[in-house]
Amino acid sequence: MADKQGTLYGLGVGPGDPELITLKALKILQAVPVVFAAGSTKNDYSLALNVVERHLPPGTEIQKLGFPMSDDQAVLQAAWRDNARQVLAVLASGRDAAFVTIGDPLTYSTYAYLLRTLKEMAPQTLVQTVPGVTAYHAAAARLNLPLVESKQSLLVVSGVSDPAEIPRLAACGDTVVIMKTYRNFDRILDALEELPGRRRTYSVSQCGLPGERIQEDASSLRGQKMPYLSLVIVKDSPED
Ligand SMILES: C[S@@+](CC[C@H](N)C(=O)[O-])C[C@H]1O[C@@H](n2cnc3c(N)ncnc32)[C@H](O)[C@@H]1O
Known part of the structure; x- marks a missing residue:
């Protein structure tokens, strides 16, 4: 484990128009070495990633997090915990990371599940949320x-x-x-x-x-x- 833990930035990247991303989110995206994006477990496509990909400096590591479409709480909880572990592993190495999500991250977003699970599993995690245009x-x-x-x-x-x-x-x-x-x-x-x-x-x-x-x-x-x-x-x- 590194001496200093990384910070997770939860970034809303707006609803699709690539110009509707905030300057704050853009600056963070250009500074973090790792970007997490949610996808359904059925396909690999992430609209949020599609919106921000053009802004990422070469060499940015992209990691996908799978969020299953399921009503089964056990399936959901297991996936959310796997995702949180994946994020915590990056932060423990001392690297900062961003989680990108469409619109605003605190409005109907998979980010809420990640945030909640991180709070349960590792309450000391450093997290900063950046609002987005809904x-x-x-x-x-x-x-x-x-x-x-x-x-x-x-x-x-x-x-x-x-x-x-x-x-x-x-x-x-x-x-x-x-x-x-x-x-x-x-x-x-x-x-x-x-x-x-x-x-x-x-x-x-x-x-x-x-x-x-x-x-x-x-x-x-x-x-x-x-x-x-x-x-x-x-x-x-x-x-x-
Ligand atoms: C999982 S919610 C994401 C909401 C998002 N976090 C926000 O702040 O707007 C997905 C829903 O957001 C709405 N949505 C997101 N992007 C949109 C867009 N570009 N045009 C129309 N509706 C959109 C649709 O109602 C869609 O079913």
Whole structure:
């Protein structure tokens, strides 16, 4: 073990547009010798790595961490512990490392699992988190759409949970962001139709990436297979 432990930097690299990475994340990426990227255990592709690869100095070591898509807690825990061990081995050698993740690292990110497992296994680990532009902030910017003003509130929900819950949840916010709409898209549209009052629904897919699609009336996409990188913004429109 080295005299000095390395630091882990958890970097949000923005939702895909390579210019939406922060200067802070960029500086760290250009200084660390090792970069960790999450991939599904089914394929090796990492969008976060794809976004940052052009910024990495030659010789940067890249290590992939596998995050299985599973509901089995034992499988998940075992993978998270393996990943944490892989990171701890690098830090114990005295090297700093970055974990790159799409959007913001503390918003629906595998980074949360890594952070939690590191805290359990090695609470003294030096960790610094760098926020990133979330997908919904980038989507709102593409739409030139204010998310909330004055006394309004914003609710962020996962479209993977039961869409029947959406009307109840939506009553809690003036603007609702539904992330991960790819799996239940039509059921989400059904639920949105039940909402009282006038609402506008915007769908944004592949924001800032090839194949970007922006639709100001999400219901016009009914029946279509939505890409993984898709979200919906629902906004009160009392002025209509
Ligand atoms: C695992 S979450 C990652 C969220 C990310 N950490 C963030 O802060 O935006 C994946 C979901 O984020 C949304 N997302 C991420 N990047 C996106 C993009 N470029 N365009 C549209 N939606 C995106 C989609 O809802 C996708 O299903």
